Amino acid sequence: MKRFLNIATAVVVAVLIAAPGYAARGEADFTTFVALGDSYGAGFESGSLNERHQVWSWPAVVARQAGLSLCLPGATAAATCFAQPLVSFPGISNELVLNSLVPSPVIAPAPGQGQPLMLNFARPYNNLSIPGATVGALLSLTGAEPQTPNEPTAVSFARFILRGQGTPVQQASALHPTFIALWIGGNDYLNVIFSGNPATMTSATDFAARYEALITALVTANPNAGMVVGNLPSSIPPYLTLVPPYIVNPATGQPVLDPAGNRIYYVGTNPDGSFGQLAPTTLIPLQTRARLAQGYGIPPALAGFPPFNQLPFAGTPLSADDVITADEIAQVVARVGQYNAAINQIAAARDIPVADIAGLFQRVSHGMQLGPVAISAAPVTGGFFNLDFFHLTDLGYLLFGNEFIKAINTAYGTQIPVASIAQLFMNNGAFFGDSGPGVGNHLTFTGSNSGITDDAVSGIVSFWSRQPIPRRLGGRNRVVNH
Amino acid sequence: MRFLKLTATLSMTCLLATSAFGSGFLIPEQGAKASAMAGAFVATADDPSAIFYNPAGIAQQREMSVLAGTTLINFTNEFTGDPNSPVTSGVTGEYNRHTFNIPNMYAIVPFGENITFGVGAFAAFGLRTDWEDPWVGRYISKDADLKTMSVNPVVAWQTSDGRFAVGGGLEYRRARVILNANRMLPFPDPFTGRIPDVANARLASDYGSGIGWNAGILFKLSEAFRIGASYRTGMDIDLEGRADFRQIFTGNPQLDALVATTIPPDQDINTEFPFPSIATIGVAFSPNENWDIELDLMRTGWSRFEALAVNFETTPSASFVREQNWEDSNAYRLGINKNVTPHWDVRFGALYDQNPQPIEAVSPLLPDSDRIGASIGAGWHAGPLVIDTSLLVLHFKDRDTNGQNPEGFDGLYETDALLWSVNLGYRF
Numbered sequence: 004m005k006r007f008l009n010i011a012t013a014v015v016v017a018v019l020i021a022a023p024g025y026a027a028r029g030e031a032d033f034t035t036f037v038a039l040g041d042s043y044g045a046g047f048e049s050g051s052l053n054e055r056h057q058v059w060s061w062p063a064v065v066a067r068q069a070g071l072s073l074c075l076p077g078a079t080a081a082a083t084c085f086a087q088p089l090v091s092f093p094g095i096s097n098e099l100v101l102n103s104l105v106p107s108p109v110i111a112p113a114p115g116q117g118q119p120l121m122l123n124f125a126r127p128y129n130n131l132s133i134p135g136a137t138v139g140a141l142l143s144l145t146g147a148e149p150q151t152p153n154e155p156t157a158v159s160f161a162r163f164i165l166r167g168q169g170t171p172v173q174q175a176s177a178l179h180p181t182f183i184a185l186w187i188g189g190n191d192y193l194n195v196i197f198s199g200n201p202a203t204m205t206s207a208t209d210f211a212a213r214y215e216a217l218i219t220a221l222v223t224a225n226p227n228a229g230m231v232v233g234n235l236p237s238s239i240p241p242y243l244t245l246v247p248p249y250i251v252n253p254a255t256g257q258p259v260l261d262p263a264g265n266r267i268y269y270v271g272t273n274p275d276g277s278f279g280q281l282a283p284t285t286l287i288p289l290q291t292r293a294r295l296a297q298g299y300g301i302p303p304a305l306a307g308f309p310p311f312n313q314l315p316f317a318g319t320p321l322s323a324d325d326v327i328t329a330d331e332i333a334q335v336v337a338r339v340g341q342y343n344a345a346i347n348q349i350a351a352a353r354d355i356p357v358a359d360i361a362g363l364f365q366r367v368s369h370g371m372q373l374g375p376v377a378i379s380a381a382p383v384t385g386g387f388f389n390l391d392f393f394h395l396t397d398l399g400y401l402l403f404g405n406e407f408i409k410a411i412n413t414a415y416g417t418q419i420p421v422a423s424i425a426q427l428f429m430n431n432g433a434f435f436g437d438s439g440p441g442v443g444n445h446l447t448f449t450g451s452n453s454g455i456t457d458d459a460v461s462g463i464v465s466f467w468s469r470q471p472i473p474r475r476l477g478g479r480n481r482v483v484n485h
Numbered sequence: 486m487r488f489l490k491l492t493a494t495l496s497m498t499c500l501l502a503t504s505a506f507g508s509g510f511l512i513p514e515q516g517a518k519a520s521a522m523a524g525a526f527v528a529t530a531d532d533p534s535a536i537f538y539n540p541a542g543i544a545q546q547r548e549m550s551v552l553a554g555t556t557l558i559n560f561t562n563e564f565t566g567d568p569n570s571p572v573t574s575g576v577t578g579e580y581n582r583h584t585f586n587i588p589n590m591y592a593i594v595p596f597g598e599n600i601t602f603g604v605g606a607f608a609a610f611g612l613r614t615d616w617e618d619p620w621v622g623r624y625i626s627k628d629a630d631l632k633t634m635s636v637n638p639v640v641a642w643q644t645s646d647g648r649f650a651v652g653g654g655l656e657y658r659r660a661r662v663i664l665n666a667n668r669m670l671p672f673p674d675p676f677t678g679r680i681p682d683v684a685n686a687r688l689a690s691d692y693g694s695g696i697g698w699n700a701g702i703l704f705k706l707s708e709a710f711r712i713g714a715s716y717r718t719g720m721d722i723d724l725e726g727r728a729d730f731r732q733i734f735t736g737n738p739q740l741d742a743l744v745a746t747t748i749p750p751d752q753d754i755n756t757e758f759p760f761p762s763i764a765t766i767g768v769a770f771s772p773n774e775n776w777d778i779e780l781d782l783m784r785t786g787w788s789r790f791e792a793l794a795v796n797f798e799t800t801p802s803a804s805f806v807r808e809q810n811w812e813d814s815n816a817y818r819l820g821i822n823k824n825v826t827p828h829w830d831v832r833f834g835a836l837y838d839q840n841p842q843p844i845e846a847v848s849p850l851l852p853d854s855d856r857i858g859a860s861i862g863a864g865w866h867a868g869p870l871v872i873d874t875s876l877l878v879l880h881f882k883d884r885d886t887n888g889q890n891p892e893g894f895d896g897l898y899e900t901d902a903l904l905w906s907v908n909l910g911y912r913f
Contacts, residue, residue: 225549375669386673
């Protein structure tokens with residue numbers, strides 16, 4: 004309770020300090036704009052980092068709206084453009100593309116091999132966001148880490164983003180930034196999606212200490228730079244809602260019902276070691292579909308009957324790490340609340356405005372209309388989450404960047420225009436270019452995905468229960484975190 | 486199931502456009518002399534255009550006369566998206582340039598000592614908002630076009646001393662509306678992440694017609710003072726027409742096939758289009774025989790637009806009733822006529838015209854605004870010939886939707902208009 008009160012006090016103080024009229028540090032001078040972050044900041048989309056979406060990363064959106072141009076691959080170090088570690092399509096890893104929408108969406112990696120396009124760019128990139136990075140990683144990674152089997156995602160990406168030239172903080176400071184934007188912390192808790200285990204979250208104490216150290220390092224090295232950070236969302240991405248906790252007939256997409264007309268919930272392991280049917284509120288991460296396809300979670304009473312008896316592990320309960328319970332979700336939400344309290348407190352102490360990213364995700368989860376299109380958290384057609392179901396679409400990153408612009412405008416009294424979804428309209432001609440703002444010929448949609456392998460669904464579960472999405476990096480398969 | 490919504494939205498959007506015509510499409514410039522006096526003419530009404538402005542005025546005209554002319558209208562406009570709007574930030578737009586020709590024609594025939602018959606033909610209502618491609622607001626309206634034409638026979642009687650006159654007549658009005666808009670996919674294209682156009686909807690009515698009436702009085706209190714008042718009824722004109730839908734292909738066969746199933750069939754449609762009443766009262770002061778100064782108050786009954794009902798005949802489920810909530814509005818007009826020589830008059834005027842459109846209704850279909858105007862003109866008359874001309878400059882006050890557009894299409898509308906009128910008259 005005392006901790007809660009402390010947090011509540013901190014939040015109230017932060018809000019009061021952040022009230023209109025408060026002086027933000029430095030100025031909103033975008034002469035040299037630097038962003039630090041994770042995969043969201045990098046423009047990671049549909050399991051891939053590539054130039055088609057890097058130009059829509061939230062830092063790129065902010066930069067463009069602030070009047071900066073984006074660097075083309077051939078840009079020199081002297082250029083004042085906003086530089087990002089562009090990767091050619093299909094990216095690293097290969098981008099997941101939608102091959103078919105009906106009768107069920109079919110999603111598969113695009114063929115080919117993406118390559119970094121600006122490895123020899125002779126200064127640090129303005130966008131130093133590293134997929135997989137935690138708060139701590141922004142202080143420690145340099146890209147010079149030795150290659151190891153199963154190395155963390157951030158280490159792999161840092162190799163061609165940081166290029167051994169120092170930590171993100173050091174490289175950002177080397178650019179003598181006039182303005183710094185930071186959004187970090189997602190990977191300190193989103194591992195729960197993959198591990199199913201809340202214990203993998205960074206503790207609130209460690210998070211606050213690392214965030215404090217990160218902000219201190221940035222502020223100390225760049226005392227006159229303007230700055231903005233963002234809070235963290237705790238709404239549930241479609242990655243956790245695509246697979247229901249009950250058996251679905253793959254032919255009809257409808258729940259399989261018992262003789263009494265009830266849904267048949269999968270069987271999982273309880274915290275005390277016993278097992279029983281999953282509660283309806285249980286979430287099943289997308290990667291668990293592979294185990295469901297092998298029969299895990301099928302109730303023992305059904306394991307001997309066709310078609311379940313064809314599955315090798317029918318009757319074996321799902322492990323605790325295969326699912327996320329409502330209690331575990333509550334733990335995540337509470338932890339994110341603690342993170343955000345720390346972010347608010349640390350930012351307020353240095354007159355740094357906080358973009359309300361949590362609010363954006365909340366609004367999306369309720370659904371919202373933007374001009375002619377409806378945006379929601381729905382998979383595939385929701386328009387916000389992309390085809391890996393926890394990163395964002397171009398439009399999602401555009402709205403993400405707008406939250407930063409709004410925070411900057413409020414705190415600094417600037418009038419940076421937000422980005423319009425009209426940038427994503429087709430056939431706008433002279434307004435924005437048919438493909439929106441981009442990097443010349445490097446942003447051209449081919450329109451056809453011919454030749455892409457159809458990894459159609461088979462097995463007892465619905466199409467979402469296909470094999471885990473392979474994400475290739477440097478020739479090896481690994482899972483890319485947030 | 487979101488595809489199913491496409492049908493309804495596709496059908497509704499363009500017809501909703503009809504509602505937005507309910508404001509600001511009155512064209513009170515129906516004679517060059519009156520226009521030169523900023524439309525302050527109800528208490529003067531001393532040429533055949535009185536048939537439009539105040540039919541009682543023809544009673545004082547004791548010679549058979551004809552008057553014909555036109556008003557040419559040019560708009561300049563600009564839309565600037567709201568920099569805080571995630572829909573319109575960075576968006577600009579303007580109309581295709583058109584010169585609108587609004588003709589008028591009047592004839593009067595005195596009968597006996599006190600009675601005058603007259604007939605007028607004019608187009609007192611009309612609108613065109615034709616946005617130049619490429620136009621981001623095309624999903625609300627690309628082009629909206631309203632045309633009307635009226636024939637107005639009247640009769641007026643005055644007392645033998647000429648101090649009091651009353652007149653009135655019937656108005657037969659024809660009207661038609663054409664609306665054109667695109668529809669976007671109602672969610673981002675999951676194949677490309679972009680927002681494509683998927684259909685064009687063109688709703689075109691045939692000409693419909695209605696009958697109303699107008700009446701007026703003119704009272705000359707003294708040599709120096711006159712009071713005039715007139716009233717023209719509102720009308721509801723039934724319009725029948727045709728909705729044509731054309732698919733715009735995205736390039737993805739699967740998506741296009743899905744969209745195709747949601748596009749409504751071409752079909753007959755009908756609606757009832759409301760036109761407002763116009764009530765005007767004015768006072769004129771002539772300090773001597775060379776000066777006429779008139780001040781008018783015109784009240785236009787735009788509150789007639791409470792709601793609009795549109796019916797689709799093949800797919801009735803797309804029919805709808807939409808609340809409108811327009812408000813009556815006032816226009817204040819000041820006009821001055823000065824006899825310079827026996828053959829020449831010069832004229833000036835100024836006006837302030839309130840817009841009746843709630844901020845929530847301001848959209849690319851019809852972005853109306855309060856208007857201020859200034860006019861200048863001249864008249865030449867010798868023997869049976871009369872030539873009048875005028876130039877009226879209208880400045881629409883900047884109208885910013887301030888985040889209140891229900892469709893999120895917020896921004897600033899800036900409009901100016903130039904109206905040049907000329908009339909040629911002959912007295913037999």
